[in-house]
Amino acid sequence: MKIKNCLLLGLATMSLATSAALAGEDLDRVMEEGVLRVATEADWVPQSFLDDNNEMAGFNVDVAREIARRLGVEVAFVTPAWEVITAGNWNNRWDISVGSMTPTEQRAKVLNFPAVYCFTPAVAVVHADSTVQEIAELNDQRIGAVAASTFELYLQHDLTIDAKGALPFDYQINPGEIRSYPTSSAVYDDLRLGDGVRLDALIDAMPAILAAIENSYPLRIVGDPVFYEPLAIAIDRGDQEFNDELARIVADMRADGTLTTISEQWYGIDYSAAK
Template sequence: MKTSVRLLGSAVLALLVATPGIAGETLDRVMSEGKLVMSSDPAYPPQSFLNDANEMDGFDIDVGKEVAKRLGVELEIVTPSWDIITAGRWNGRWDVSIGSMTPTAQRAQVLGFPAIYYYVPAAFAVHNDSAVSSIAELSGKTIGVCGGCTYDAYLQKNLVIDAEGVPAFDYQVTAGEIRTYDTDTSAYDDLRIGDGKRLDAVMSAMPTILEAQKNNYPMKIVGDPAFYEPLAVATDKGDEAFDAKIAEVVQAMHDDGTLTALSEKWFGVDYTSVK
């Protein structure tokens, strides 16, 4: 069936009255209503963004569409802030987050992570006019990151990635100041103003930085990736049947090459396994 996508902005979402807590009934609700509600970020290209037609687009969006299609339901997209998504206790306002979330130990206290669907390198970038040429030179600098995300945790030196097969990493930078933003794009906007004007560097997912460069952001990547992070589908705790169904669907997408094809479409490389 054709998957329809409807976008509810954050302002509209804030007006919704939270439904009573749902524990163990998410799968039943999704299937009976014929609708999967997915949270996403409207400013995180190429994973998720509003395209020229004012429609949600990107790698995560395509993954969400395919998951909904394989469940036999429609897809609806909402855009709450990242900190609200990662706080858990969604109370049925949305069913799933397919938003490039890293399964950390702290998040696992309130969220389920039934399926890892790709892996990405985390990288530092500076303004093109910066004289910085190594990661070591970033210590003491002002670095911008998305608030509450894994890059923020890395700079705070308390990042714990709760997933199997994660390559070991070291904390290579001691930031002079960590400046947090609602989205990575907002950090890029401050960096593009000029070297050292508001930021000395940003830390983000490498494909997101590369996409920003394509869109004429004056940024350059410094050094090798700081770490590699598995990115997972996230659910609210409480429905093992729903988690099992999502895991089954995503595994099938790995097995038949669908995720590889989507990764190559949006990133130009296959990020669906650790190389």
């Protein structure tokens, strides 16, 4: 009996020791390899895109580089499909997502969100030739959005944002048809073909829309923002130590003004806090 009890105690101790050893597994791997592998998009100006030198640039890219610098490691970017990133269970293919991801109830089942680093408005957009002037006129229309994005969830009336600091919102649009796209640029390209040719409107982030308009896309914003997105870095579930270290770094970046500086550089406005 004593032998059995000792054996059980030994197994329990080993289990606790194993759990402790694995508590920082992801952080340990990043530090040992000396590289933070960041998942983001490559064609979403000005968040993250390939510049004229074929190098990654943008707001999210600079945030990711600063996080890596403060960790004391190099940074490497990968660009998987958005629905793959949000699905979780990354199996060490990358370490972190810095891709303007909104923490939602559904995503939190497979991902951890160490810190919100940005708040951006989501807006409805029509072709410049459209006669639409108010949000309500978009009811029963064909509206595009990136697949598995908060914009698509908003159109589906299935968006839950429970991050700290998130502002309340109402569903102002009842689309007749929701068309899903792999990237924002693909949505824009369909809408730019003309009013009602393939789409009547789209929903996306204000900074990306303003960048597209600046690049001569014939688009026009309709009404006020439909909701404000708290955007967070994301990691696979399981490593609390990694989570806490990233949370500390982002808090420091907010406190010392780094997030404000990066936001103003790319957006001309400080999106680092909710307005």
